[in-house]
Amino acid sequence: MQIFADALRDGIAAFSQGTIDVWGIVWTSLQTSGTAVFFSLFLGIPAGFFLGTRRFVGRRLLITIANTGMGLPPVAVGLIVAMTLSRRGPLGDLDLLYTRPAMVMAQVIIALPIVAAVTAAAVGAVPREVRLQARSLGASRIHEAILTLAEARLGLVAAVAAGFGQIISEVGAVTMVGGNLEGSTRVMTTAIVQFTRMGKYGPALALSAVLLGLIFLVNVLLAAGQHSADRFERT
Amino acid sequence: MDAATLTATGIRKSYRGRMVLDVDRLELAPGRTLALLGPSGSGKSTLLSILGLLERADEGTVELDGRAVTHRDRDARMVMAAAFQRPYLFKGTVGENVAYGLKLRGVGGTAASTRVAAALERVGLGGWEANSALTLSGGEAQRVALARALVLQPRVLLLDEPLASLDPLLKWRLTREFARILGETGTTTFYVTHDQDEAQVIADDVAVMNAGRIIAHGRVEDVFGLPADEWTAAFLGMEPALSGIVAESEDGVARVDCDGIDVYAVSGVPVGAEVLVAVRPEDVTLFEARALLPPSSARNRIEAVVVELTHSGATYRVVVEAGRVRMAARVSRQAVTDLRLETGVGVTAVFKATAVRVAARGVPGGV
Amino acid sequence: MTDRTRLPVFRALLASVLGLAVVFSLTACASQPDAATDAPGGEAGEPATEPTRVILASTTSTQDSGLFDDLIPAFEAAYPEYAVEVIAVGTGEALEMGRNKDADVLLVHAKADEETFVAEGFGTERRDVCYNDFVFVGAEGDPAGVGAAVDLNAAMTAIASGEAAYVSRGDDSGTHKKEKKLFESAGIEPAGDWYLVSGQGMGETLKIASEKQGYTLSDRATYLSMLEALDLAIVREGDEGLLNQYGVIPVTDARNPDGARAFMEWVTSAEGQAVIGAYGVETFGAPLFFPNAE
Numbered sequence: 001m002q003i004f005a006d007a008l009r010d011g012i013a014a015f016s017q018g019t020i021d022v023w024g025i026v027w028t029s030l031q032t033s034g035t036a037v038f039f040s041l042f043l044g045i046p047a048g049f050f051l052g053t054r055r056f057v058g059r060r061l062l063i064t065i066a067n068t069g070m071g072l073p074p075v076a077v078g079l080i081v082a083m084t085l086s087r088r089g090p091l092g093d094l095d096l097l098y099t100r101p102a103m104v105m106a107q108v109i110i111a112l113p114i115v116a117a118v119t120a121a122a123v124g125a126v127p128r129e130v131r132l133q134a135r136s137l138g139a140s141r142i143h144e145a146i147l148t149l150a151e152a153r154l155g156l157v158a159a160v161a162a163g164f165g166q167i168i169s170e171v172g173a174v175t176m177v178g179g180n181l182e183g184s185t186r187v188m189t190t191a192i193v194q195f196t197r198m199g200k201y202g203p204a205l206a207l208s209a210v211l212l213g214l215i216f217l218v219n220v221l222l223a224a225g226q227h228s229a230d231r232f233e234r235t
Numbered sequence: 236m237d238a239a240t241l242t243a244t245g246i247r248k249s250y251r252g253r254m255v256l257d258v259d260r261l262e263l264a265p266g267r268t269l270a271l272l273g274p275s276g277s278g279k280s281t282l283l284s285i286l287g288l289l290e291r292a293d294e295g296t297v298e299l300d301g302r303a304v305t306h307r308d309r310d311a312r313m314v315m316a317a318a319f320q321r322p323y324l325f326k327g328t329v330g331e332n333v334a335y336g337l338k339l340r341g342v343g344g345t346a347a348s349t350r351v352a353a354a355l356e357r358v359g360l361g362g363w364e365a366n367s368a369l370t371l372s373g374g375e376a377q378r379v380a381l382a383r384a385l386v387l388q389p390r391v392l393l394l395d396e397p398l399a400s401l402d403p404l405l406k407w408r409l410t411r412e413f414a415r416i417l418g419e420t421g422t423t424t425f426y427v428t429h430d431q432d433e434a435q436v437i438a439d440d441v442a443v444m445n446a447g448r449i450i451a452h453g454r455v456e457d458v459f460g461l462p463a464d465e466w467t468a469a470f471l472g473m474e475p476a477l478s479g480i481v482a483e484s485e486d487g488v489a490r491v492d493c494d495g496i497d498v499y500a501v502s503g504v505p506v507g508a509e510v511l512v513a514v515r516p517e518d519v520t521l522f523e524a525r526a527l528l529p530p531s532s533a534r535n536r537i538e539a540v541v542v543e544l545t546h547s548g549a550t551y552r553v554v555v556e557a558g559r560v561r562m563a564a565r566v567s568r569q570a571v572t573d574l575r576l577e578t579g580v581g582v583t584a585v586f587k588a589t590a591v592r593v594a595a596r597g598v599p600g601g602v
Numbered sequence: 603m604t605d606r607t608r609l610p611v612f613r614a615l616l617a618s619v620l621g622l623a624v625v626f627s628l629t630a631c632a633s634q635p636d637a638a639t640d641a642p643g644g645e646a647g648e649p650a651t652e653p654t655r656v657i658l659a660s661t662t663s664t665q666d667s668g669l670f671d672d673l674i675p676a677f678e679a680a681y682p683e684y685a686v687e688v689i690a691v692g693t694g695e696a697l698e699m700g701r702n703k704d705a706d707v708l709l710v711h712a713k714a715d716e717e718t719f720v721a722e723g724f725g726t727e728r729r730d731v732c733y734n735d736f737v738f739v740g741a742e743g744d745p746a747g748v749g750a751a752v753d754l755n756a757a758m759t760a761i762a763s764g765e766a767a768y769v770s771r772g773d774d775s776g777t778h779k780k781e782k783k784l785f786e787s788a789g790i791e792p793a794g795d796w797y798l799v800s801g802q803g804m805g806e807t808l809k810i811a812s813e814k815q816g817y818t819l820s821d822r823a824t825y826l827s828m829l830e831a832l833d834l835a836i837v838r839e840g841d842e843g844l845l846n847q848y849g850v851i852p853v854t855d856a857r858n859p860d861g862a863r864a865f866m867e868w869v870t871s872a873e874g875q876a877v878i879g880a881y882g883v884e885t886f887g888a889p890l891f892f893p894n895a896e
Contacts, residue, residue, distance in 0.1 A: 129321065
């Protein structure tokens with residue numbers, strides 16, 4: 001256990017002396033993952049709502065695709081995005097590889113199917129009759145959708161948690177498309193990998209602790225949100 | 236608000252190539268409650284969805300006060316409200332649930348809370364606004380669902396078996412409460428049910444549906460009194476209906492010859508008319524065969540033989556046969572013991588002339 | 603005959619199990635031809651066991667160059683009792699692995715650190731193995747004029763002009779240390795928008811430099827092996843200060859000290875040196891590593 005104690009002491013020292021811009025790294029992580037979660041929800045919730053509530057030809061196939069997307073290997077996503085954005089790739093002119101937008105793109109692709117699939121499952125569990133009931137009281141399609149999402153909010157919180165948890169702790173894809181560049185695309189996970197590779201177990205361990213704490217914090221907040229949503233649940 | 240007239244004409248709807256609804260015409264008269272009776276799967280709920288502009292018909296038109304309306308017509312939808320078999324309360328409080336439709340109509344603040352309070356008061360849940368909607372009992376939830384619809388002061392109220400999932404005692408109490416409330420509000424109401432007792436208490440008019448078609452439609456007393464055909468009679472519990480010819484008519488009492496058995500009925504049907512005759516099993520009393528009967532107004536006394544005995548709750552349904560005529564009686568368990576009823580035992584079936592319903596054959600709605 | 607036909611499945615199964623057993627015993631014999639007769643002590647007379655694991659910690663740049671694809675099989679052919687596992691990390695982590703005794707032998711290229719490592723007692727000794735050289739690569743056309751500079755110091759100043767990006771590995775690797783030394787001797791503290799720090803291996807860093815059309819310092823081997831994937835050209839090479847010496851260090855009290863020693867002896871032997879000197883000739887038309895063991 002000595003190795004952990006030593007490492008942690010080194011890490012805390014490195015943080016407090018400011019030799020490693022830990023808050024810059026944490027902030028970059030939060031910014032990119034936060035933006036990615038926002039876009040995944042923005043696109044994934046309507047998509048999931050559509051999949052979960054409408055009956056149409058090919059729906060089963062799309063749900064299967066979304067569920068497959070939940071298991072989409074992030075490194076494969078990273079590879080495809082990196083190839084697409086590279087100078088020789090189809091979107092090379094955008095000069096986006098090794099930038100934050102590229103990271104957000106990869107993260108959105110990783111999180112989107114998760115958000116869509118979890119949303120679809122959540123709204124699919126809301127009885128069709130709830131929408132019929134709302135409609136019978138004068139609700140428009142939008143009102144119906146809002147009500148359904150409100151009824152499924154526990155599931156939506158799960159969608160946020162699943163999406164955020166997946167991308168904040170993902171390393172393969174963000175390394176490939178972000179490049180771990182100091183001060184711009186270096187996030188917690190890529191920094192942890194780098195410090196480990198450099199033998200700097202201290203900062204790596206300390207940063208892991210920060211990452212763990214952050215995920216814990218987010219889950220606590222979401223659990224609190226879930227609890228307040230749960231207030232009126234049947235027990 | 237003035238009561239509305241809702242008319243459906245030529246409504247057709249099919250699912251996967253199977254015709255589930257084929258209604259030529261159905262009218263909800265202003266301020267009256269129309270009960271739609273029919274067995275499960277007969278298309279009642281689909282018709283309610285179409286009338287309520289919740290679902291589109293393949294063909295046909297729905298008119299509100301003579302104006303054709305569709306599910307896209309939000310103004311028309313805004314003057315309607317519905318409650319269903321399961322209350323489907325939304326997450327939140329009772330108050331939030333009742334206020335849902337008001338919010339959609341832009342009614343908020345004190346105006347909303349006053350109306351919510353009044354609606355809850357009306358369904359006997361005054362002051363329940365802050366309670367969680369999802370911890371209510373079945374009866375409470377159903378009353379909230381009714382309040383949620385009533386609070387909108389709809390011109391058309393649609394209720395789809397709102398009491399079907401409740402236990403019998405509560406159901407009976409709420410049936411009377413609903414009848415009172417609907418009577419008070421004077422709203423045009425469409426009430427789907429498969430329970431004729433409920434229909435008779437709540438409705439002014441009744442329509443009977445089978446396999447997607449309306450097979451009887453009229454005032455409650457007419458439809459229940461004069462079944463349109465043998466199926467309706469059976470559905471309304473008058474099985475089996477007898478067919479016969481009016482042999483004699485005197486002082487408003489007709490003697491109907493049903494295959495050699497005389498049935499006396501209070502009816503103005505002319506002599507020679509071919510008619511259907513039905514008696515509700517509840518109206519038939521059984522006595523020992525050739526018993527010395529006390530004098531009574533019961534004009535019909537038919538010697539018959541028990542051919543079928545079925546247990547049904549606290550009572551027995553006994554089918555008796557006289558010649559080629561069959562009829563059913565509902566008797567108590569005690570009577571079965573006392574009369575030693577079993578297949579082959581002879582009995583005297585007694586019923587009043589006023590209990591006999593007569594319908595001219597092929598003329599739905601009666602005389 | 604009836605017996606035979608009654609249990610065909612069982613017989614087939616038995617036959618294949620026996621077959622497998624024969625194959626296994628043959629394999630065992632092959633790796634140990636004279637076990638029964640030879641006196642103990644000789645190389646070929648080691649006890650009959652599975653090959654033991656030798657963990658070689660080396661750098662990603664060495665791994666990326668492809669040298670190990672030739673070197674390790676040649677060593678294992680010479681010493682069948684050992685199976686080498688290569689862990690490719692940065693020089694920093696390789697040394698750290700040695701300190702933690704997670705590796706048996708190191709093959710790295712940061713001479714000063716290696717000597718410290720041995721002086722501190724973490725390694726038994728250090729021997730030169732070979733060298734390769736570093737090259738400056740950058741966008742075609744060399745916008746900052748790195749190649750035209752009179753000497754390395756002038757070249758570093760040209761890079762620091764900020765005309766184009768410079769991607770540093772920033773991972774305490776041998777290459778990174780070389781870069782730091784070069785900036786230092788030119789009296790430059792690299793910082794600014796032009797100075798990007800990848801914190802990653804040589805391959806990744808080259809790809810980033812290619813995407814950003816910036817400069818970077820690379821070992822020749824990695825650059826050549828990735829040539830096709832990069833839009834980068836060599837802009838400066840051949841300076842004395844760009845040489846890169848590799849050393850081998852058996853770790854003190856390693857788990858497999860014999861294997862570690864055997865590996866050191868072999869890579870510095872004539873046989874091992876020949877393999878190193880030949881590597882790359884076929885693929886790139888020129889050797890990538892120049893053996894210089896004493």
